[in-house]
Amino acid sequence: MAQLPISYSASITLNVNGTDHQIEVDHRWTLLRVLRDVLGLTGAKRGCDRGECGACTVLVDGDPVCSCSMLALQVGGRQVRTVEGLGDANSLNVLQEAFLAEDGGQCGFCTPGFIMSATALLESNTDPTEDEIKAALVGNICRCNAYGRIIESVKAAAKSEAS
Amino acid sequence: MTTFKTIGKSEPRRDLPEKLTGEAKYTADVQLPGMLFGKILRSPHPHARILSINVDAARNLPGVRAVVTPFDAPKGQVAPDMPILDTEARYVGDEVAAVAADDEDLAEAALSLIEVKYEQLPFVTDAVEAIKPDAPQTRPGGNLVGGKPLTLIRGSVEEGFAQADRIFEETYSTPAQAGAALEPRAAVASWDGDNLTVWKSTRGVHADQLALSLALDVPRGNIRVMGQNMGAGYGTKDETRLGAITAVLAQRAGRPVKIELTRQEEFVAGRHRHGTTTTVRMGVKNDGTVTAVHATTIMDTGAYLSSGPGVIRRAGQGALYLYRCANVQYDGYLTYTNTPSGGSYRALGAPQGHFALESLADTISEALGIDPLEFRLKNHVGLEGQPGERVTPANEVLDTQPVEGGVPFSSNGLRECLQRGSEAIDWGQPSERPESGNLRRGKGMGMFIYRGGAGGRSIARMRLESDGSLRLLTGLMDVGEGSLTVMPQIAAEELGVGYGQVLVTFGDSETTPEAPLTAGSTATFSTGTATKEAARQLKARIIEVVAPLLDTEPSNLQITDDGVEHIQYPERSVSFAQIAESVGEIEVEAAISPGSRDHVINSFGAHFAEVEVDTDTGQVRVLRYIAAHDSGRILNPKLAINQVEGGVSQMLGFTLSEQMLTDPRNGVTLNASFLEHKSPTVQDFPEMQVLFADVVDPVGPFGAKALGEPPSIGVAPAVANAIYNAIGVRIRDLPLTPDRVLNEIEAQRGDSQ
Numbered sequence: 001m002a003q004l005p006i007s008y009s010a011s012i013t014l015n016v017n018g019t020d021h022q023i024e025v026d027h028r029w030t031l032l033r034v035l036r037d038v039l040g041l042t043g044a045k046r047g048c049d050r051g052e053c054g055a056c057t058v059l060v061d062g063d064p065v066c067s068c069s070m071l072a073l074q075v076g077g078r079q080v081r082t083v084e085g086l087g088d089a090n091s092l093n094v095l096q097e098a099f100l101a102e103d104g105g106q107c108g109f110c111t112p113g114f115i116m117s118a119t120a121l122l123e124s125n126t127d128p129t130e131d132e133i134k135a136a137l138v139g140n141i142c143r144c145n146a147y148g149r150i151i152e153s154v155k156a157a158a159k160s161e162a163s
Numbered sequence: 164m165t166t167f168k169t170i171g172k173s174e175p176r177r178d179l180p181e182k183l184t185g186e187a188k189y190t191a192d193v194q195l196p197g198m199l200f201g202k203i204l205r206s207p208h209p210h211a212r213i214l215s216i217n218v219d220a221a222r223n224l225p226g227v228r229a230v231v232t233p234f235d236a237p238k239g240q241v242a243p244d245m246p247i248l249d250t251e252a253r254y255v256g257d258e259v260a261a262v263a264a265d266d267e268d269l270a271e272a273a274l275s276l277i278e279v280k281y282e283q284l285p286f287v288t289d290a291v292e293a294i295k296p297d298a299p300q301t302r303p304g305g306n307l308v309g310g311k312p313l314t315l316i317r318g319s320v321e322e323g324f325a326q327a328d329r330i331f332e333e334t335y336s337t338p339a340q341a342g343a344a345l346e347p348r349a350a351v352a353s354w355d356g357d358n359l360t361v362w363k364s365t366r367g368v369h370a371d372q373l374a375l376s377l378a379l380d381v382p383r384g385n386i387r388v389m390g391q392n393m394g395a396g397y398g399t400k401d402e403t404r405l406g407a408i409t410a411v412l413a414q415r416a417g418r419p420v421k422i423e424l425t426r427q428e429e430f431v432a433g434r435h436r437h438g439t440t441t442t443v444r445m446g447v448k449n450d451g452t453v454t455a456v457h458a459t460t461i462m463d464t465g466a467y468l469s470s471g472p473g474v475i476r477r478a479g480q481g482a483l484y485l486y487r488c489a490n491v492q493y494d495g496y497l498t499y500t501n502t503p504s505g506g507s508y509r510a511l512g513a514p515q516g517h518f519a520l521e522s523l524a525d526t527i528s529e530a531l532g533i534d535p536l537e538f539r540l541k542n543h544v545g546l547e548g549q550p551g552e553r554v555t556p557a558n559e560v561l562d563t564q565p566v567e568g569g570v571p572f573s574s575n576g577l578r579e580c581l582q583r584g585s586e587a588i589d590w591g592q593p594s595e596r597p598e599s600g601n602l603r604r605g606k607g608m609g610m611f612i613y614r615g616g617a618g619g620r621s622i623a624r625m626r627l628e629s630d631g632s633l634r635l636l637t638g639l640m641d642v643g644e645g646s647l648t649v650m651p652q653i654a655a656e657e658l659g660v661g662y663g664q665v666l667v668t669f670g671d672s673e674t675t676p677e678a679p680l681t682a683g684s685t686a687t688f689s690t691g692t693a694t695k696e697a698a699r700q701l702k703a704r705i706i707e708v709v710a711p712l713l714d715t716e717p718s719n720l721q722i723t724d725d726g727v728e729h730i731q732y733p734e735r736s737v738s739f740a741q742i743a744e745s746v747g748e749i750e751v752e753a754a755i756s757p758g759s760r761d762h763v764i765n766s767f768g769a770h771f772a773e774v775e776v777d778t779d780t781g782q783v784r785v786l787r788y789i790a791a792h793d794s795g796r797i798l799n800p801k802l803a804i805n806q807v808e809g810g811v812s813q814m815l816g817f818t819l820s821e822q823m824l825t826d827p828r829n830g831v832t833l834n835a836s837f838l839e840h841k842s843p844t845v846q847d848f849p850e851m852q853v854l855f856a857d858v859v860d861p862v863g864p865f866g867a868k869a870l871g872e873p874p875s876i877g878v879a880p881a882v883a884n885a886i887y888n889a890i891g892v893r894i895r896d897l898p899l900t901p902d903r904v905l906n907e908i909e910a911q912r913g914d915s916q
Contacts, residue, residue, distance in 0.1 A: 107394050138846050147844075
């Protein structure tokens with residue numbers, strides 16, 4: 001006989017992009033699932049659901065994490081930042097502008113994850129070397145392999161932040 | 164020299180801003196009120212007859228709203244060899260049944276309550292084994308598709324080999340390479356009475372509309388397919404079964420249903436690059452002149468045909484057409500096995516075929532004491548095409564994958580690619596000798612030929628809308644290659660307005676005219692030609708209707724960014740909004756079947772790699788890479804460079820690390836994850852330079868030819884040849900993983916001792 005799902009739920013306060021949300025979460029739900037299915041923030045993508053591809057990258061207390069591999073319960077009371085918190089298509093931030101100018105993406109599915117990993121990098125290191133950029137982005141897979149343009153985008157963003 | 168307003172400029176990718184902010188919606192992001200979640204039960208056996216399925220327990224689970232099995236599914240076919248669901252499972256992972264439930268966890272639980280009785284059948288997991296006479300049969304008609312090989316001949320290889328001073332023959336293999344687009348395939352289906360709407364990760368909304376109509380027996384006009392943003396596919400996302408299953412569940416539940424494949428499912432049930440074994444035999448004169456080429460490819464299409472016939476055909480084109488030679492032959496054996504299904508994957512079989520051909524070319528060069536670059540410069544096919552007699556009647560359009568000789572190319576920049584690429588990598592200079600004793604460096608190259616972009620019939624519609632805006636409508640999908648940016652560039656240039664003024668509607672079967680699949684590197688050439696023609700017609704119509712308004716002849720008028728003005732008296736002008744207000748909306752539609760009766764349209768290129776091999780670890784590092792391409796005029800340089808760089812990096816995965824592994828004992832895919840089917844990361848990206856030959860094709864729109872797939876063709880031979888140059892070891896089986904490199908170093912040292 002198959003195991004039927006048993007669920008326990010708890011109420012947590014999730015701070016996303018500066019706004020508190022009181023949410024009743026199933027104990028099995030990942031942060032990614034809550035962001036996408038409960039809060040409707042679909043910028044973070046479900047590329048593998050097991051921490052291999054980085055498409056679901058968000059920042060928790062400033063650190064990039066795979067939101068597919070973190071339970072929502074773990075994030076109660078902490079600060080979550082998603083790509084939706086950075087700017088919209090009509091008012092891109094410096095990093096997004098650099099990605100647009102340097103063509104740092106193709107199909108775009110991995111793009112929000114790269115943007116969040118690069119955001120965390122540039123907030124802790126305003127003048128990264130190419131090796132530091134690669135180390136910061138190595139957890140994000142781009143199957144279109146637009147890596148050359150992505151590296152140039154992050155370099156351009158760092159340069160334009162500095163000027 | 165022609166000056167352009169937007170052609171040749173790096174206009175920013177039009178859909179990128181919303182992708183950078185997370186606003187871009189992909190199929191999995193679609194949320195509908197009352198939507199259910201679907202899950203698919205998959206076969207645990209590589210080959211089995213399904214005797215019965217008991218779904219009572221699953222159906223009785225609270226929250227389960229619909230179930231479909233092969234015994235109650237609609238009887239339509241989603242492909243010639245594939246019904247919506249079948250009572251025979253043909254690989255581990257084949258679709259057996261599906262459920263829709265209130266949420267994903269319930270749907271998953273329901274799957275575990277379905278009881279299936281299977282009768283296991285004999286199976287085969289290897290293509291070379293599958294074509295042997297006593298192999299287990301995957302199908303009643305036998306494993307070899309069509310019962311015989313595809314054979315293509317120009318001249319006579321017997322004669323060609325008779326003319327040769329020396330004959331060389333080698334066999335190469337390439338593994339199945341998962342497409343594994345980062346977006347796992349997804350579909351959402353919703354019924355409103357008899358009308359079905361499907362949101363789908365696809366590269367062709369009209370092809371899907373037609374296929375769903377046939378599968379579900381619903382009139383085409385009642386089905387709307389919407390593409391959304393597409394998280395790439397490289398050709399692999401062209402099956403209909405997922406959409407059909409989702410639609411059947413939604414119909415039964417009376418509510419919208421979404422199915423998203425998991426990553427593991429995407430690896431197994433998505434499509435992959437076909438594994439191949441290719442033997443190439445070449446005859447040469449002592450001076451290096453090629454007298455005969457004969458290639459034989461055995462290709463594993465897996466459990467289903469999918470696009471296998473096209474892939475086996477394309478695997479032979481290099482052997483048939485890259486080297487100038489009167490006597491060539493290609494035999495392609497496409498075989499079924501009980502493994503996941505192959506499909507279209509960037510350049511189809513061309514990378515596999517070129518890997519064998521261009522590796523053998525280096526073996527021959529070395530044996531004859533001729534530099535590999537010189538061997539290619541001496542023998543590559545030129546503008547005049549191949550020797551021989553034209554077979555295609557003079558009034559018919561020539562194939563872009565010809566076998567016949569006597570048909571010239573519209574343009575051919577292969578020689579320029581060879582020359583400029585070799586200069587960029589300092590071909591004549593040996594690689595530096597690294598300091599460490601275990602490191603060896605070397606350079607290698609490979610050249611290639613590919614279809615130039617003339618594809619299926621394309622329709623483009625252009626409109627002056629009632630508010631004065633200009634809009635291009637096509638059914639094309641931008642799958643990441645950038646057609647959403649390049650098409651309005653073409654339209655704007657032809658109209659004579661700024662790039663930003665042309666709005667675009669893509670990828671919706673209801674509101675856009677029919678376009679072929681975004682496939683075969685044909686979008687720019689084919690839909691681009693239709694777009695250019697539609698823009699030309701719209702321009703003519705606008706000027707025609709404005710002439711009486713400005714009291715002059717059409718020949719005195721020109722289009723500007725703002726509207727139409729008199730050439731001599733620019734103050735006599737009307738804006739697009741005023742035109743629309745006076746005469747209403749203007750719409751034109753151009754349908755074209757691109758191609759040429761006089762010329763073969765092909766793209767070309769040459770790739771050069773410098774690698775470093777660690778002879779202690781077997782690790783291969785690509786230090787420098789030069790990709791030189793003739794794709795005609797480059798319409799948007801930045802997007803084109805991204806396309807080439809991406810294609811090269813993607814195929815460094817194919818060359819060095821990626822392969823789908825099937826357990827021959829039970830047909831199970833052993834490595835359905837990014838950790839084990841190792842994708843390149845940003846750290847693997849080498850120093851790379853992209854060069855474009857100075858070619859303007861006389862047929863293509865604004866001189867453009869195909870670009871999307873060609874970057875993937877030259878990578879494996881360039882890297883494998885560079886490894887040979889570095890360590891003197893020839894590895895004939897991809898991928899060139901560290902263990903394989905080490906084993907070959909050991910084995911070939913052993914041979915020479």
